[in-house]
Structures are given as C-alpha cells and as structure tokens.
Amino acid sequence: MLSGSAIIIGESKLKKAIVVGSGAGGATVAKELQGKYDVTVLEAGAGFRPSDLNLSVVEKFKKTGLLFDERLIQLLFPVMRIRKTSEKMVLVNGIGTGGTTTISTANAVQKDQHLRTMGIFLDIEFEELSKEIPISTKHQKNWRDNIRHIFEICQEMALQPVVTPKMVDLGKCIRCGRCVLGCQQGAKWDSRHFLNQAIENGARLITGCRAHKVVIENKRAIGVQAILERRPQFYPADLVVLAAGGLSTPMILQNSEIECTAKLFVDPVLCVAARWDGCRQYQDIPMPFIVQKEHFILSPYFDFLSFFFNRKWKFRARDIFSLQIKLADSNYGSISKKGIQKTLINIDKERLREGVRICTEIFNRLGIKNENIFLGTTNAGHPGGMLPLTERETATLHHDVLPGNLYIADATLLPDSLGNPPSLVIMALAKRIGKICLEDA
Numbered sequence: 001m002l003s004g005s006a007i008i009i010g011e012s013k014l015k016k017a018i019v020v021g022s023g024a025g026g027a028t029v030a031k032e033l034q035g036k037y038d039v040t041v042l043e044a045g046a047g048f049r050p051s052d053l054n055l056s057v058v059e060k061f062k063k064t065g066l067l068f069d070e071r072l073i074q075l076l077f078p079v080m081r082i083r084k085t086s087e088k089m090v091l092v093n094g095i096g097t098g099g100t101t102t103i104s105t106a107n108a109v110q111k112d113q114h115l116r117t118m119g120i121f122l123d124i125e126f127e128e129l130s131k132e133i134p135i136s137t138k139h140q141k142n143w144r145d146n147i148r149h150i151f152e153i154c155q156e157m158a159l160q161p162v163v164t165p166k167m168v169d170l171g172k173c174i175r176c177g178r179c180v181l182g183c184q185q186g187a188k189w190d191s192r193h194f195l196n197q198a199i200e201n202g203a204r205l206i207t208g209c210r211a212h213k214v215v216i217e218n219k220r221a222i223g224v225q226a227i228l229e230r231r232p233q234f235y236p237a238d239l240v241v242l243a244a245g246g247l248s249t250p251m252i253l254q255n256s257e258i259e260c261t262a263k264l265f266v267d268p269v270l271c272v273a274a275r276w277d278g279c280r281q282y283q284d285i286p287m288p289f290i291v292q293k294e295h296f297i298l299s300p301y302f303d304f305l306s307f308f309f310n311r312k313w314k315f316r317a318r319d320i321f322s323l324q325i326k327l328a329d330s331n332y333g334s335i336s337k338k339g340i341q342k343t344l345i346n347i348d349k350e351r352l353r354e355g356v357r358i359c360t361e362i363f364n365r366l367g368i369k370n371e372n373i374f375l376g377t378t379n380a381g382h383p384g385g386m387l388p389l390t391e392r393e394t395a396t397l398h399h400d401v402l403p404g405n406l407y408i409a410d411a412t413l414l415p416d417s418l419g420n421p422p423s424l425v426i427m428a429l430a431k432r433i434g435k436i437c438l439e440d441a
C-alpha cells in the first residue's frame with residue numbers, strides 16, 4: 001500500500017486503470033480488472049481500523065450532555081463519516097479501505113427486482129459472489145431468547161420474517177453485536193477481501209488520496225486529478241472507474257462537468273425502541289431477520305447513533321430493544337457544492353408511520369406499554385441514484401454522457417431505492433461492469 005506518496009509507474013505493458021474508491025463497488029471492480037489492466041486504486045481514507053469504543057464509558061459521557069451532535073462520532077471513530085442534509089437527516093458512510101462495507105451489518109440480500117424489470121439480469125454475477133463470499137443463515141442457531149421471541153411474534157402477526165443471510169465467518173464471530181463499529185474479530189466479511197486479492201495480484205492502493213475530477217480531453221478520460229497530502233496529483237489512465245459511493249461519485253462527476261440527475265435516494269432508517277430490562281440487544285448480531293413489506297423492511301437493530309446522541313434514549317444500553325424501519329424512499333434529492341438536499345415526501349412519511357404502527361404492535365404483544373416506546377433519530381446509509389441506469393443502458397451499463405473509457409461502478413447507478421441492504425447488488429453490478437471493461441479493452 002502506498003500512502004502519502006506519489007504513484008510509481010512500473011514497467012508494466014498493461015493499460016492503466018484508475019479505480020476511485022475501495023468499497024463495495026470499487027474493490028469488486030479492482031479485483032476483476034487487475035491482471036488484464038494495471039490497476040491503481042485511489043482511496044480517500046486510511047486503512048480501516050475497528051472502533052474500540054467502550055459502551056459503559058459512553059454511557060457515563062452521555063450524562064455530561066456533551067454528546068449533542070452525531071457528527072462528533074467522527075472524533076471517536078474517524079471511519080464513520082456523518083453528514084446532515086438541509087432537512088437535518090443524518091447520513092452515514094464509511095471512509096477508508098473497504099468503504100461502507102466495514103461498518104455494515106453484513107446482510108447479503110439479493111434485491112435486484114428494479115434491475116430485472118429493466119432487463120438487467122445479474123444471475124451469473126450473484127452466483128460468482130456466492131462462491132467468493134461466505135454467506136450463511138446459520139447464525140439463527142445462536143440467537144438468544146429475545147430475538148426468538150420477537151421472531152415468533154412476527155410470525156404470529158403473519159409478517160413472514162425471514163432469517164437474514166449474513167456475510168460472516170461464524171467460526172470467528174463472538175456475537176458481540178458491534179458490526180457497525182467494525183469487527184475486531186475479523187469475522188465479518190467486507191470488501192477489503194476483494195481489495196487484498198487485487199493487491200496480491202499486483203494492483204496498487206494509494207490511501208489518503210481524494211479524487212477531485214476526471215480529466216477529459218477529446219471525449220476521452222485521460223486520468224484523474226486528486227489531492228494527496230494536500231497537494232494536487234494527476235494520475236494518468238487508459239480507463240477510469242468511479243466507485244466513490246453514492247455521495248462522492250456525483251461530486252466527482254460534477255467537478256468533471258458531467259451533469260447528474262437530482263434523484264438521490266438514501267433508504268432512511270427510523271428505529272422504534274422500547275425499554276426491555278436486561279434484554280441486552282446491543283450484544284446480539286444486528287438485523288438477524290427481516291420482515292419485507294412493500295415499501296420498507298423491519299428488523300431488530302440496536303441503533304448506536306440514537307443511543308449515543310438522542311436524549312430520548314435515556315435508558316442503559318442493556319435495557320433497550322429496538323426495531324429498525326428501513327424505507328425505500330422516493331428519489332427526490334441531490335448532492336452538489338451547495339450541500340445535500342433530501343426530501344421525504346408525504347407518502348414516505350406515511351409509510352414510516354405504518355412501520356411505526358407495526359413495531360408498536362410487536363412491542364405491545366410483548367407486553368410493553370406505549371409509554372415505554374420511543375423513536376430514534378432518522379438516519380440513512382444507502383445513498384445512490386444520482387446517475388441511474390435506464391433501459392437504454394441495459395447492455396452497456398454505461399451512460400452516453402460519460403466518455404467511452406469512463407465507467408461508474410457503485411450505488412450511483414441504481415435506478416431506485418431498494419429499501420434493503422444493497423451491497424450484494426452493487427457488487428454484482430460492479431462485477432458485470434468489470435467484464436464489460438475487459439471486453440471493451
């Protein structure tokens with residue numbers, strides 16, 4: 001890994017590819033391309049390190065009243081980047097090797113119906129991923145009684161809960177519940193596995209290198225302008241793949257004078273929590289099962305952000321149980337130099353209210369009264385959709401507004417909010433894009 005130094009171009013006769021970002025999309029495409037191309041991955045963040053935050057220390061610190069803004073988490077855990085929209089919604093993403101996959105809950109969900117409707121079938125890529133990533137539902141045998149109980153209630157309510165496939169090596173998992181703070185056991189799969197495979201195969205990784213724009217001449221991308229150690233650097237390339245995530249890729253495109261569409265979605269999450277003495281949900285594997293509704297999902301999820309920063313979460317962590325509503329939001333939103341706009345329209349709000357009603361009934365069936373039920377802070381971690389694929393691009397996965405040798409391989413391409421964990425779909429898309437780049441080459 002190179003960090004804080006200029007790139008050294010070796011003697012390779014291969015064409016040069018620059019991949020921007022090492023998250024779900026970037027690491028996948030880097031692995032696919034390396035060997036056929038000489039790949040350099042530009043990564044804005046540093047090498048990932050999990051958080052060692054101690055929850056009982058946080059509980060004491062909360063009492064001082066100093067934890068008042070979610071953005072403070074970055075001081076304690078720099079990998080977790082928090083931004084706020086103009087409407088004050090909290091947006092979360094990961095910065096560093098592995099991108100947001102390092103702070104994910106490792107759900108492996110194949111929700112690709114929007115792509116299928118458009119004629120994009122990624123079955124071969126999903127099949128390949130299932131051989132490359134350890135995905136299993138066997139964690140169910142380790143559930144504690146609280147999760148089993150909620151699962152049964154969801155069954156009684158005919159909500160058809162389904163055990164979540166997890167990208168976790170269960171032999172190493174100690175069921176600490178800290179997936180979103182980074183796995184200290186190395187049990188949770190994240191995209192650094194693909195990144196490392198690319199590096200073992202000869203790819204270069206430059207950390208601390210923030211791509212600013214793609215330099216385009218005569219309708220060809222000729223390289224990437226970036227900032228490394230506060231100094232501008234130019235990285236020449238025959239092929240550029242942008243995978244800086246649903247918020248950063250649109251900014252790089254706009255800096256390169258390529259227009260995006262104001263169709264940002266984010267999959268807002270609202271947690272409905274209850275006081276449940278001694279339930280210790282924060283130590284359970286997060287999102288162990290999922291209830292699929294038409295426009296949102298429900299899943300048990302201890303919301304660390306709300307616990308740290310929301311004053312309504314006044315009980316001890318051990319006494320809180322929380323259910324997540326993850327909404328497939330309407331794609332009204334944008335990111336630009338002016339900031340992030342994300343509007344939840346009335347129908348979005350109504351769907352969230354429906355989710356709250358169902359969660360409240362689940363808690364009521366557990367015997368918890370309404371006065372012991374409280375909401376979390378709306379936050380979101382699945383941004384995408386700012387240059388969505390349409391029927392025109394089903395074969396090429398490449399927009400006409402881009403030069404022929406500039407591709408996107410991240411959530412920016414998704415046509416609609418999935419309202420579901422998207423990384424498997426993003427990786428399958430990135431794999432296909434890698435193959436298309438190789439055919440083009």
Ligand SMILES: Cc1cc2nc3c(=O)[nH]c(=O)nc-3n(C[C@H](O)[C@H](O)[C@H](O)COP(=O)(O)OP(=O)(O)OC[C@H]3O[C@@H](n4cnc5c(N)ncnc54)[C@H](O)[C@@H]3O)c2cc1C
Pocket residue numbers: 020021022023024025026042043044045092093094095096097098099100101103104105106107108109180209210211212243244245246248249252380381382383409410411412420421422423424426
């Ligand atoms: C708390 C949380 C839990 C989640 N849990 C799940 C889950 O269980 N399952 C699931 O499927 N999804 C989950 N997700 C979502 C999933 O992790 C992301 O949707 C996915 O990683 C997005 O992939 P991406 O390639 O678009 O972007 P990212 O994975 O975010 O990767 C973008 C990369 O680009 C880098 N970068 C950004 N800007 C620049 C720049 N200018 N120059 C160079 N590099 C740059 C970043 O550092 C990062 O490495 C979760 C998200 C959050 C926030």
Ligand code: SF4
Pocket residue numbers: 168172173174175176177178179180182183184185186187188284285286
């Ligand atoms: S529960 Fe703990 S050990 Fe298991 S994958 Fe998550 S962080 Fe790792």
